[in-house]
Amino acid sequence: MKDKVFSNIVKRLAEVKKLENLTVKEIRLLSTPKRIAYTKLKIGKKTYPAWRILFSDALGPGKGGIRFHPGVCQDEVKSLSFWMTLKNSLAGLPYGGAKGGVQFDPRQASDKELQQVSRKFIDAFYKYLGQDKDIPAPDVYTNSQIMAWMLDEYEKKVGYHQPGMITGKPLDLQGCVLRGDATAKGAFIITKAMLKKFKLNKKKLKVAVQGFGNAGLFMSQMLAKDGFRVVAVSDSKGGIYSKTGLNIKKVIAIKKKQGSVTKHKQGQVVTNAQLLELPVDILVLAALENQVTKDNAKDVKAKYIVEVANGPTTYDADQILFKKGTMVVPDILANSGGVTVSYFEWAQNRTGNILDKDYLAKLLETKMLSSWNKMMTVYREHDKKIDLRASAYIIAIRRILSAERLRGNL
Numbered sequence: 379m380k381d382k383v384f385s386n387i388v389k390r391l392a393e394v395k396k397l398e399n400l401t402v403k404e405i406r407l408l409s410t411p412k413r414i415a416y417t418k419l420k421i422g423k424k425t426y427p428a429w430r431i432l433f434s435d436a437l438g439p440g441k442g443g444i445r446f447h448p449g450v451c452q453d454e455v456k457s458l459s460f461w462m463t464l465k466n467s468l469a470g471l472p473y474g475g476a477k478g479g480v481q482f483d484p485r486q487a488s489d490k491e492l493q494q495v496s497r498k499f500i501d502a503f504y505k506y507l508g509q510d511k512d513i514p515a516p517d518v519y520t521n522s523q524i525m526a527w528m529l530d531e532y533e534k535k536v537g538y539h540q541p542g543m544i545t546g547k548p549l550d551l552q553g554c555v556l557r558g559d560a561t562a563k564g565a566f567i568i569t570k571a572m573l574k575k576f577k578l579n580k581k582k583l584k585v586a587v588q589g590f591g592n593a594g595l596f597m598s599q600m601l602a603k604d605g606f607r608v609v610a611v612s613d614s615k616g617g618i619y620s621k622t623g624l625n626i627k628k629v630i631a632i633k634k635k636q637g638s639v640t641k642h643k644q645g646q647v648v649t650n651a652q653l654l655e656l657p658v659d660i661l662v663l664a665a666l667e668n669q670v671t672k673d674n675a676k677d678v679k680a681k682y683i684v685e686v687a688n689g690p691t692t693y694d695a696d697q698i699l700f701k702k703g704t705m706v707v708p709d710i711l712a713n714s715g716g717v718t719v720s721y722f723e724w725a726q727n728r729t730g731n732i733l734d735k736d737y738l739a740k741l742l743e744t745k746m747l748s749s750w751n752k753m754m755t756v757y758r759e760h761d762k763k764i765d766l767r768a769s770a771y772i773i774a775i776r777r778i779l780s781a782e783r784l785r786g787n788l
């Protein structure tokens with residue numbers, strides 16, 4: 379299934395080509411990664427395939443997370459680095475796009491092994507990384523501790539301090555006060571903008587959230603705290619559903635104590651596939667790519683989908699959802715709060731400034747809403763005949779191609 383991720387992107391680009399009258403050369407530039415670095419990390423008797431892919435540096439140094447997951451493959455990392463390129467462009471950040479991955483299951487690993495893999499990754503790729511080259515951050519199954527090990531390994535290699543080479547660091551290693559839940563914060567701001575735009579009353583809405591990690595857990599927490607009825611959540615082991623709404627505080631406590639939301643006593647246990655088809659108004663996708671596909675899109679009841687995960691909806695599913703009138707708020711907008719706060723962290727590391735939390739929170743909101751408004755403007759300009767993803771892609775692609783043109787690459 380994973381091998382098909384990039385083919386979805388190719389189909390999307392063909393559509394934008396028509397809408398924007400792009401040339402074959404422009405499409406080639408947009409769909410070809412600048413550098414694919416691949417190696418096998420050797421730890422004792424085990425080896426783990428690892429990638430760092432710089433998709434584009436037209437707008438600035440590469441920027442994008444590192445994923446540790448047993449299903450990581452080149453097609454996935456390439457797709458994720460493409461989406462980072464568009465996301466950073468749409469957000470107006472001074473970055474190109476990149477992503478890294480190690481085919482490895484950290485859930486089965488000891489802390490010692492986790493640290494070895496993290497350091498080996500830097501050992502393999504440090505020449506390509508740096509605050510002006512390519513700047514990693516956390517993604518699925520990586521966290522601030524892993525960023526700390528990676529920073530430490532990098533600084534040992536180069537022989538000087540450079541906290542801006544990586545973001546999502548712990549606060550004591552020059553992390554940003556807002557980074558922990560920034561992705562969810564950004565998605566929450568966008569969800570509220572969506573409610574306002576479509577005149578929806580949160581008290582009447584039922585929400586299901588797929589994925590209960592950094593993105594999904596904080597998003598569920600923010601929604602519940604704000605008065606939304608979160609009726610279902612899930613993690614890799616399955617989900618839990620209660621028509622009347624879940625007590626998210628309790629679900630978080632159970633997840634922390636027993637490792638899965640499915641251990642929660644309230645409601646009924648559902649599979650991840652069932653969660654996608656529950657009778658809800660908003661479906662928040664915060665796990666992995668290729669979740670809503672041509673096989674289940676017709677059964678999705680939610681009228682609104684917020685993509686906090688990267689690439690959770692396939693191209694074919696998008697077509698079905700658009701015909702049904704389902705609004706899909708695309709990943710490159712909905713989850714851009716994480717990289718936006720990473721940018722604040724990087725900027726602080728470079729200037730030595732430490733900025734106030736409230737000031738940064740306001741700045742995040744302004745930036746998220748500015749991207750939302752830009753996307754809605756293009757959507758309106760096309761008389762709502764294209765979906766929100768195409769609208770967001772158009773804005774992102776215009777900026778990337780402008781940079782390529784100015785550099786003389788077109």
Ligand code: NAD
Pocket residue numbers: 516517518519520561588589590591592593594612613614615650664665666667686687688713714716717
């Ligand atoms: P995480 O490692 O913190 O959590 C992943 C969660 O997904 C876990 O709860 C896990 O149990 C669950 N999960 C794994 N496989 C699943 C499956 N098949 N079905 C349902 N749940 C499953 O990762 P995260 O940082 O929350 O990332 C989630 C998504 O959000 C990814 O697509 C990631 O690329 C995207 N994202 C994350 C950030 C960030 O800052 N962390 C930023 C932008 C986008």
